[in-house]
Amino acid sequence: MKLATIRLKPDPETDRAVADSGFGWSLLPTNISSVSDLLRTPGWAEIVAQQRTAVAEDEIASFENPLPEPAKVICCGLNYRHHILEMGRDLPEFPTLFAKYADTLIGPSDEIRTHVHARLDWEAELAVVIGSDLHRASRQQAQQGIAGYTISNDISMRDWQRRTLQWFQGKAHDATTPVGPVVVTADALDPEQGLRITCAVNRETVQDSSTDQLVFDCADLVAYISGFTRLRPGDLVLTGTPGGVGMGMEPPRFLNDGDIVTTSVEGIGTLTNTVVFA
Amino acid sequence: MKLATIRLKPDPETDRAVADSGFGWSLLPTNISSVSDLLRTPGWAEIVAQQRTAVAEDEIASFENPLPEPAKVICCGLNYRHHILEMGRDLPEFPTLFAKYADTLIGPSDEIRTHVHARLDWEAELAVVIGSDLHRASRQQAQQGIAGYTISNDISMRDWQRRTLQWFQGKAHDATTPVGPVVVTADALDPEQGLRITCAVNRETVQDSSTDQLVFDCADLVAYISGFTRLRPGDLVLTGTPGGVGMGMEPPRFLNDGDIVTTSVEGIGTLTNTVVFA
Numbered sequence: 001m002k003l004a005t006i007r008l009k010p011d012p013e014t015d016r017a018v019a020d021s022g023f024g025w026s027l028l029p030t031n032i033s034s035v036s037d038l039l040r041t042p043g044w045a046e047i048v049a050q051q052r053t054a055v056a057e058d059e060i061a062s063f064e065n066p067l068p069e070p071a072k073v074i075c076c077g078l079n080y081r082h083h084i085l086e087m088g089r090d091l092p093e094f095p096t097l098f099a100k101y102a103d104t105l106i107g108p109s110d111e112i113r114t115h116v117h118a119r120l121d122w123e124a125e126l127a128v129v130i131g132s133d134l135h136r137a138s139r140q141q142a143q144q145g146i147a148g149y150t151i152s153n154d155i156s157m158r159d160w161q162r163r164t165l166q167w168f169q170g171k172a173h174d175a176t177t178p179v180g181p182v183v184v185t186a187d188a189l190d191p192e193q194g195l196r197i198t199c200a201v202n203r204e205t206v207q208d209s210s211t212d213q214l215v216f217d218c219a220d221l222v223a224y225i226s227g228f229t230r231l232r233p234g235d236l237v238l239t240g241t242p243g244g245v246g247m248g249m250e251p252p253r254f255l256n257d258g259d260i261v262t263t264s265v266e267g268i269g270t271l272t273n274t275v276v277f278a
Numbered sequence: 279m280k281l282a283t284i285r286l287k288p289d290p291e292t293d294r295a296v297a298d299s300g301f302g303w304s305l306l307p308t309n310i311s312s313v314s315d316l317l318r319t320p321g322w323a324e325i326v327a328q329q330r331t332a333v334a335e336d337e338i339a340s341f342e343n344p345l346p347e348p349a350k351v352i353c354c355g356l357n358y359r360h361h362i363l364e365m366g367r368d369l370p371e372f373p374t375l376f377a378k379y380a381d382t383l384i385g386p387s388d389e390i391r392t393h394v395h396a397r398l399d400w401e402a403e404l405a406v407v408i409g410s411d412l413h414r415a416s417r418q419q420a421q422q423g424i425a426g427y428t429i430s431n432d433i434s435m436r437d438w439q440r441r442t443l444q445w446f447q448g449k450a451h452d453a454t455t456p457v458g459p460v461v462v463t464a465d466a467l468d469p470e471q472g473l474r475i476t477c478a479v480n481r482e483t484v485q486d487s488s489t490d491q492l493v494f495d496c497a498d499l500v501a502y503i504s505g506f507t508r509l510r511p512g513d514l515v516l517t518g519t520p521g522g523v524g525m526g527m528e529p530p531r532f533l534n535d536g537d538i539v540t541t542s543v544e545g546i547g548t549l550t551n552t553v554v555f556a
Binding site: 103166 | 349350355356370371372373374375376377379380381382393394414435438441442443444445446447450451452505506507508
């Protein structure tokens with residue numbers, strides 16, 4: 001099953017949640033304006049199962065950020081095995097974690113607009129969507145509490161990130177992190193089996209790896225985080241990025257005004273975002 | 279003027295916002311359950327000015343966290359001039375920032391409960407309470423957007439903080455950071471003039487400094503943060519801690535089960551919190 005937040009062509013100001021069980025998109029009830037809304041509704045799987053109001057592809061104006069209102073967006077760094085080993089580092093004992101905000105997020109085809117003209121870098125990531133209240137969850141409880149998976153690009157302002165020892169201020173610039181285009185529910189996708197994850201800049205592939213390279217997999221990360229802070233439906237966990245970021249190139253390479261960043265995860269879809277130096 | 283969130287003795291399940299203009303506490307309207315609620319209400323200063331329903335001290339069961347619902351709690355590290363210089367470091371060019379959550383916060387007399395039995399350390403801090411929407415604010419706009427000031431103790435799990443390069447996971451343990459007991463409005467308090475800030479453990483003073491030692495003062499921090507992410511009424515900015523934390527002692531010293539942590543800022547009040555290893 002896929003879940004999404006869309007805008008309809010006749011009514012472009014109103015967002016609606018939709019679901020696709022394999023037979024095309026169906027509208028969810030009008031009071032549910034996003035996947036965030038849906039996941040906070042008790043018994044959401046039944047609500048989804050009951051929908052039969054089909055919406056044709058050509059009625060959809062755009063796919064929006066499916067999860068506009070997470071209370072927590074927690075990101076992991078240094079989490080792709082192959083990349084860590086090729087850098088000559090040891091595999092980490094603990095996940096490296098930092099925070100973004102709902103304000104940081106944009107939709108799957110929105111512009112990445114920045115006024116700081118910083119050293120913008122790409123970081124294609126698989127994102128975990130939380131579906132239950134999780135507090136000190138075991139790995140099994142964490143797995144059961146995952147609603148599904150989506151794609152993100154943890155766009156990073158490398159100069160701000162390196163101004164101090166803490167990455168946060170380079171990672172939490174408003175409206176710079178695309179999310180979407182859909183959430184694929186956990187029963188339909190298994191990242192442990194290895195999903196191809198890629199990032200391209202102006203059609204040149206710069207990252208190409210597989211989610212079977214994650215040191216801390218999705219359930220590990222969710223369980224670990226829930227050991228110190230509660231996770232709730234609609235919260236997001238970004239699982240880290242594979243090798244191939246611009247900062248690691250010789251010479252380092254950053255995004256420019258007009259660059260098109262394409263981020264894909266097999267079985268979920270593609271984000272396409274243009275960089276705009278505002 | 280002072281603002282607070284209290285529980286009344288006859289109705290200990292319902293929190294109420296109160297204000298004190300110098301003549302004792304007055305109840306704010308029943309639909310306003312906290313200072314968070316109040317600050318999100320347009321024209322809150324007028325609402326406060328109109329209240330005359332006095333509440334006697336002996337009717338108050340407890341002072342609660344005045345700000346239970348900030349969307350953003352952003353903290354600064356390495357920000358006390360004297361302490362940085364005595365450590366032989368240069369004054370920083372940029373503030374070091376990291377995030378906590380509303381879930382991290384507790385009230386001014388709540389227990390600091392932890393199940394991880396970690397290396398708990400104290401960090402007395404002046405906290406800035408945001409009163410306006412701030413987006414790329416100048417220093418002057420930031421100053422005008424400050425609703426007031428409160429006290430916090432950025433209780434830190436030093437072992438978790440040092441598991442990786444990013445401090446976040448040692449700083450964001452649920453229900454470990456006390457806030458309160460009141461918010462003093464910005465017209466009534468000027469941290470630039472130097473407010474004494476202290477922390478004591480079991481009545482032994484361990485931190486004793488002044489807010490005139492801040493490298494980045496309150497308006498600087500608020501302006502800087504608003505340059506990358508919007509701040510809104512009720513958000514909190516913790517301004518950093520002076521020298522005297524347990525980690526810096528020889529040998530290092532950490533909090534134990536039953537320790538009482540007392541955190542004071544001149545002109546605001548005192549937090550008194552007992553550590554409980556649950």
